[in-house]
Amino acid sequence: MAIILEGVKKIYPGTTEPVMEDFNLTIKDGSFTVLLGPSGCGKTTALRMIAGLEEVTAGKIYIDGADVTTVDPGARNIAMVFQNYAIYPHMTVRGNIEFGLKNYKITKAKIQERVNGVLAQTGLTDLAGRMPAQLSGGQRQRVALARAMSKSPMAFLMDEPLSNLDAKLRSQMRSELIQLFDALGVTFIYVTHDQTEALTMATDIVVMYEGRIMQQGTPQEVYENPANIFVAQFIGDPGMNVLKLKNEAFVGFKPRALRLVRPANGDFEIAGQILTREFLGHEYMYTIDVGCGRIVLRTGQMIDAGTTHTFYADAADLCYFDKNQNRTFEPQQAKVVQVFHVDE
Amino acid sequence: MSMNDTTATLSRERLELKERSWFYKALNTALKCPYVLIAPAIIVALWMVIYPIFFGLYASFTKWDMFTKSFTWVGLANYKFLLVSEDFWKTMGNTLLYMVVFVLAGISLNVLLGVFLNKNKPAHNLIQTIMFTPHIISFVSVALIWLWLMQPANGILNYVLNILGLKSSYWYRSADSSLLSILIVALWKGMGYGVLVVISGLRSIPQYVYEAARLDKSSKPNTFFKITLPLLSPTLFFLIVTSVVSSFCTYDVVALMTKGGTDNSSNLLAYYIYQQGFLFGHFGRAMAASMILLVMTSVISFLNFKFAGKEVHYQ
Ligand SMILES: Nc1ncnc2c1ncn2[C@@H]1O[C@H](COP(=O)(O)OP(=O)(O)OP(=O)(O)O)[C@@H](O)[C@H]1O
Ligand SMILES: [Mg+2]
Numbered sequence: 001m002a003i004i005l006e007g008v009k010k011i012y013p014g015t016t017e018p019v020m021e022d023f024n025l026t027i028k029d030g031s032f033t034v035l036l037g038p039s040g041c042g043k044t045t046a047l048r049m050i051a052g053l054e055e056v057t058a059g060k061i062y063i064d065g066a067d068v069t070t071v072d073p074g075a076r077n078i079a080m081v082f083q084n085y086a087i088y089p090h091m092t093v094r095g096n097i098e099f100g101l102k103n104y105k106i107t108k109a110k111i112q113e114r115v116n117g118v119l120a121q122t123g124l125t126d127l128a129g130r131m132p133a134q135l136s137g138g139q140r141q142r143v144a145l146a147r148a149m150s151k152s153p154m155a156f157l158m159d160e161p162l163s164n165l166d167a168k169l170r171s172q173m174r175s176e177l178i179q180l181f182d183a184l185g186v187t188f189i190y191v192t193h194d195q196t197e198a199l200t201m202a203t204d205i206v207v208m209y210e211g212r213i214m215q216q217g218t219p220q221e222v223y224e225n226p227a228n229i230f231v232a233q234f235i236g237d238p239g240m241n242v243l244k245l246k247n248e249a250f251v252g253f254k255p256r257a258l259r260l261v262r263p264a265n266g267d268f269e270i271a272g273q274i275l276t277r278e279f280l281g282h283e284y285m286y287t288i289d290v291g292c293g294r295i296v297l298r299t300g301q302m303i304d305a306g307t308t309h310t311f312y313a314d315a316a317d318l319c320y321f322d323k324n325q326n327r328t329f330e331p332q333q334a335k336v337v338q339v340f341h342v343d344e
Numbered sequence: 345m346s347m348n349d350t351t352a353t354l355s356r357e358r359l360e361l362k363e364r365s366w367f368y369k370a371l372n373t374a375l376k377c378p379y380v381l382i383a384p385a386i387i388v389a390l391w392m393v394i395y396p397i398f399f400g401l402y403a404s405f406t407k408w409d410m411f412t413k414s415f416t417w418v419g420l421a422n423y424k425f426l427l428v429s430e431d432f433w434k435t436m437g438n439t440l441l442y443m444v445v446f447v448l449a450g451i452s453l454n455v456l457l458g459v460f461l462n463k464n465k466p467a468h469n470l471i472q473t474i475m476f477t478p479h480i481i482s483f484v485s486v487a488l489i490w491l492w493l494m495q496p497a498n499g500i501l502n503y504v505l506n507i508l509g510l511k512s513s514y515w516y517r518s519a520d521s522s523l524l525s526i527l528i529v530a531l532w533k534g535m536g537y538g539v540l541v542v543i544s545g546l547r548s549i550p551q552y553v554y555e556a557a558r559l560d561k562s563s564k565p566n567t568f569f570k571i572t573l574p575l576l577s578p579t580l581f582f583l584i585v586t587s588v589v590s591s592f593c594t595y596d597v598v599a600l601m602t603k604g605g606t607d608n609s610s611n612l613l614a615y616y617i618y619q620q621g622f623l624f625g626h627f628g629r630a631m632a633a634s635m636i637l638l639v640m641t642s643v644i645s646f647l648n649f650k651f652a653g654k655e656v657h658y659q
Contacts, residue, residue, distance in 0.1 A: 051559065052558075053555050053558065053559075072561075074560065074561030074562070078559075080556075080559050082552055082555070084552060086550075086553060086555065086556040087556075088556065088557075088571065089553070089657070090574045090575055090657035099557075099570065100560035100562075103560055103561040103563070103566065104561065
């Protein structure tokens with residue numbers, strides 16, 4: 001079920017600044033689309049407008065070709081998993097799942113069959129009679145998921161569903177969500193500010209910033225080929241190093257692209273002093289002062305802090321951005337050797 | 345010896361000194377015996393609550409005029425008097441009827457108005473403030489206002505009834521409508537408080553629950569009965585318990601508007617007690633009636649906690 005947002009504008013009541021304006025987004029049928037961006041960029045707002053929980057100030061929303069801009073949330077054939085799970089606190093696990101089904105026109109026997117089905121699927125059968133207060137965070141998360149699954153919606157909307165779980169449970173749930181996505185074959189729209197979640201689960205990533213879409217593409221595309229400096233610096237751990245060139249353009253390279261020996265195709269070199277060294281387990285992360293700023297290097301090599309070195313990068317690892325910070329595919333300088341712009 | 349060692353020695357010495365002081369010792373002993381710590385509260389409770397109850401119980405078996413110290417033991421005579429008194433039974437009937445209507449009508453109105461007013465719009469907040477004013481006005485003024493509104497000859501209420509094509513009523517003057525009249529006034533006075541409590545209960549229900557319900561295709565009435573009411577149950581329980589007790593103890597509205605009349609049609613137990621004691625001088629009977637009121641209030645409160653309390657969903 002494809003979902004399209006067309007020229008959407010949102011101003012929250014009581015405020016004057018729009019959170020987003022002329023927002024256009026197409027979510028492909030059967031995709032696992034992740035809305036990714038820093039806090040406050042409007043991910044939740046976009047998701048809630050798709051769900052119908054938030055009105056749009058202007059623009060249109062289409063689900064499966066139908067204009068649903070003013071359609072009730074219950075009639076949009078979607079299910080949502082909230083960040084805080086939004087379980088009914090006064091109903092048992094079973095009651096929580098049944099509540100929604102009772103509002104559909106299906107027989108009691110069918111309801112029980114479906115409830116038992118999703119309980120088994122989510123491993124909640126033994127907990128069916130428990131109240132939410134008697135469940136752990138991870139179990140509540142499953143209840144929220146089970147409730148969403150029970151309605152067999154055409155699209156699942158999820159707002160940071162894993163953010164309240166511990167690291168281990170989170171990675172376990174990540175793979176379970178991928179399995180669920182593969183099994184159901186319906187559209188998933190998933191909001192997060194965690195790029196690991198985005199890169200591991202998504203088939204499509206939408207990188208957002210201040211109510212705008214900075215780039216939309218597969219995880220590989222946004223990771224390898226950032227469309228602008230924002231995406232370049234946002235994706236990756238940490239993101240790209242970006243340095244300003246003399247001609248106002250920019251050059252970027254990933255922390256792992258830097259090396260200490262000149263490569264055959266060495267287009268780039270820069271001298272700098274190691275400021276700090278952090279041990280990450282399988283490698284080290286260094287902060288380097290290069291005069292016109294600081295850059296980050298990740299490598300397995302051990303280098304002492306305080307020492308000065310020349311660092312090189314392969315031409316193929318360089319990304320150029322024009323002065324509007326958008327990606328450009330012509331090298332901006334024949335050889336990038338210490339020709340950086342230094343702010344006064 | 346370094347600086348640190350010196351301070352350590354000093355503080356150790358100070359500690360030893362402290363341990364030897366009588367105050368420290370006394371405090372230490374007291375802390376080991378919790379009853380010492382709750383003694384003040386127990387003394388106040390014994391003096392202000394337990395003593396009056398036992399005194400009342402004793403006095404209910406006596407003939408007493410309150411002004412002399414002569415208590416004449418009469419055994420169960422006071423209770424017997426009450427149990428065969430028609431007025432007493434009429435009053436009991438009135439009290440129970442009043443309680444049931446006051447609680448049911450009061451809470452239904454509170455919830456209806458609370459749900460209606462629970463929007464953060466200026467108009468709603470204004471109405472809420474206006475509704476709360478009766479609660480802070482003295483009952484004397486409230487009674488005066490309503491006596492005037494309910495005047496049988498040319499009161500505004502009858503005027504409105506006539507406009508609607510209905511017959512005039514004698515309101516608090518007639519045996520048929522006196523109990524209803526005091527109920528209306530008492531409900532009106534309590535409304536603002538009840539609505540405020542309901543609204544604060546409604547505001548404590550998280551918004552996301554309603555969003556989940558909207559996604560679950562729940563209709564408005566379904567959401568009200570299946571989500572709002574159960575999640576409001578702690579608030580409703582509080583209102584039920586307090587309004588049961590307050591309706592049993594209703595005195596002021598009766599004293600100010602009808603004095604229990606006409607023909608005991610609006611007499612309630614609390615006012616009956618006052619009549620027996622202060623108007624007729626039978627303090628023994630008044631005490632006996634008080635004991636019955638105490639037992640009734642306790643039994644109903646107990647039943648409340650036992651049965652209604654079970655249905656309460658604390659989050
Ligand atoms: N109810 C509201 N009223 C007014 N402004 C709001 C409201 N909800 C969100 N905003 C504003 O809209 C902007 C986008 O908020 P939104 O919740 O969509 O961000 P987000 O991308 O989900 O962030 P996060 O990752 O922190 O959840 C923020 O600047 C926020 O302050
Ligand atoms: Mg959010």
